Amino acid sequence: MNQSSGPVVVIGTGPAGAAAAVFLSRAGVEPLLLEAGSGTAALGLTARVRGLTLAKLRRPLNQRSDLTRVGDPAAELFEELAPGGLSNHWACAVPRFAADDFEDAARAGEAYTWPIDYAELAPWYDRVEPLLNIAGSSVDVPRLPRGRCADHWALGADWEPVVREAARDGRDVVAMPYAYGSKSIATRSATAFNAFTRLVKPLARRGGATVRYDTQALRLEWSKSERRVVAVVCRDVRTGSEVRIPCRAVVLAAGAVNSAQILLESGSADFPEGLGNSNGVLGHYLHDHPLAKAVIDLGRLVPLAPASYFTRPTLAQTTPLYAAACMQWNSATSMARTFIEGHPGVTRQLGFSLFGTMIPTVDDYVAVERGRPSAERAALRFSLRYPEAAIRELERTRDDLLGALERAGWEPKLRVFKVEVPGNSVHYGGTCRMHSSPRFGVVDARSRVHGVPNVVVADSAVFTTGPEKNPVLTAMTLAARACHHLGQDLRAGDL
Numbered sequence: 001m002n003q004s005s006g007p008v009v010v011i012g013t014g015p016a017g018a019a020a021a022v023f024l025s026r027a028g029v030e031p032l033l034l035e036a037g038s039g040t041a042a043l044g045l046t047a048r049v050r051g052l053t054l055a056k057l058r059r060p061l062n063q064r065s066d067l068t069r070v071g072d073p074a075a076e077l078f079e080e081l082a083p084g085g086l087s088n089h090w091a092c093a094v095p096r097f098a099a100d101d102f103e104d105a106a107r108a109g110e111a112y113t114w115p116i117d118y119a120e121l122a123p124w125y126d127r128v129e130p131l132l133n134i135a136g137s138s139v140d141v142p143r144l145p146r147g148r149c150a151d152h153w154a155l156g157a158d159w160e161p162v163v164r165e166a167a168r169d170g171r172d173v174v175a176m177p178y179a180y181g182s183k184s185i186a187t188r189s190a191t192a193f194n195a196f197t198r199l200v201k202p203l204a205r206r207g208g209a210t211v212r213y214d215t216q217a218l219r220l221e222w223s224k225s226e227r228r229v230v231a232v233v234c235r236d237v238r239t240g241s242e243v244r245i246p247c248r249a250v251v252l253a254a255g256a257v258n259s260a261q262i263l264l265e266s267g268s269a270d271f272p273e274g275l276g277n278s279n280g281v282l283g284h285y286l287h288d289h290p291l292a293k294a295v296i297d298l299g300r301l302v303p304l305a306p307a308s309y310f311t312r313p314t315l316a317q318t319t320p321l322y323a324a325a326c327m328q329w330n331s332a333t334s335m336a337r338t339f340i341e342g343h344p345g346v347t348r349q350l351g352f353s354l355f356g357t358m359i360p361t362v363d364d365y366v367a368v369e370r371g372r373p374s375a376e377r378a379a380l381r382f383s384l385r386y387p388e389a390a391i392r393e394l395e396r397t398r399d400d401l402l403g404a405l406e407r408a409g410w411e412p413k414l415r416v417f418k419v420e421v422p423g424n425s426v427h428y429g430g431t432c433r434m435h436s437s438p439r440f441g442v443v444d445a446r447s448r449v450h451g452v453p454n455v456v457v458a459d460s461a462v463f464t465t466g467p468e469k470n471p472v473l474t475a476m477t478l479a480a481r482a483c484h485h486l487g488q489d490l491r492a493g494d495l
């Protein structure tokens, strides 16, 4: 096979890989998806009626064990090597980033400035959201733009005093957007939206993509003479043997940690420290959302659904890159409790996840442990710490939440407040960050690795900063945009 021929290879079938495959296919390029997991993995069951979850079965989520922790010794690193990746476990919350999130990053200085802004991403959100069948707010607020939803939700009149009081702290309160949020479904996936079941499988059935299971990408092969990547070297998980797959281009969508690991393992004479790592940025600036859980008892009954979202405050009320938002839980268990307590659908207790931010730094990272070879893949050195400022911001947000509920007359009493260990949000990002300068970033504004024009990074590894919003929708949107452009360039012979 000619070196410049071969398929466009997408590594991973999680949300980012699925969006990449759909948009490559739409651009007229049929990708080959490599999936480390097995095609026959039984992944669960979800049954819902009009958004109300009746049954859910899923297998436990595993932590990576091949780690040397050099940051917080309690930090956690989860992964799911299976079709659909972590979308076998996720909660399906899909907020857009807002214009403020990009401005917040820019005011923190050059190292944190994204090379794109919200106006650039908005039309791509519009194209990706229909894939997710979102039920979300019809209200557009500055720090949570309204998405292109299939169904609309609004918080009821009970919430009006809370909305008014939260506004005094610069926060908006709206209904949280969820993928398949108000649909009736029965699926053999553990979540309402599994990226593999919802997007990859139907695309492959239509002939728009091919999936190769049990194929773990190990490294990319760089050609010095052609100045591009010419093959993906993989491990056949069933036999343990190495396989070389020639390719025209590669889209990395193995999750923020595994995508970085593949690049780190792709050393060559031109890139001795890993592909795209000429400036030592690769693997660094790792971030996750500092997370606290709060359970609040109320002096009155309030509707449990739809779930509410207390946004971050205005930029003027926060220091650069520090903010947090509150996402109300709306689980099957909390709904079941309202039935057991004899007041279906209304509750005296609300639970929230408080997602905050951390300034990404070079001190938080994943790196390959050269001295610990393994038959499967190299072990990792892993550093993740929450700065004190992040914890203070979570506490301030808890106090703002309690204050707004108190002034609204809901008589809140804090029953539980627990800050989780770093990594517990499982919202990893930043390891192949996007920046116009290779001094601060691994990929450029179109998600291509600096100096390596035929490699795209499609997952949240490219986040320059980690705004407090859940990452999947934005990762899929960046993947869609990057793969649309990649497809066009490939068809034009422009790589």
Ligand SMILES: Cc1cc2nc3c(=O)[nH]c(=O)nc-3n(C[C@H](O)[C@H](O)[C@H](O)COP(=O)(O)OP(=O)(O)OC[C@H]3O[C@@H](n4cnc5c(N)ncnc54)[C@H](O)[C@@H]3O)c2cc1C
Binding pocket: 011, 012, 013, 014, 015, 016, 017, 034, 035, 036, 037, 061, 078, 079, 080, 081, 082, 083, 084, 085, 086, 087, 089, 090, 091, 092, 093, 094, 215, 216, 217, 218, 253, 254, 255, 256, 258, 262, 425, 426, 427, 428, 459, 460, 470, 471, 472, 473, 475
């Ligand atoms: C309990 C829980 C709740 C969550 N809730 C939300 C939420 O509500 N909203 C939200 O936005 N996010 C949520 N998340 C986070 C979200 O699930 C992840 O951010 C998202 O799945 C990442 O997508 P991805 O495609 O980048 O990576 P992944 O989902 O991790 O997928 C990576 C894929 O790559 C494959 N892979 C990995 N390495 C290789 C390799 N070397 N070769 C071949 N294949 C490989 C994997 O098998 C997998 O298919 C949640 C996570 C958890 C655990």
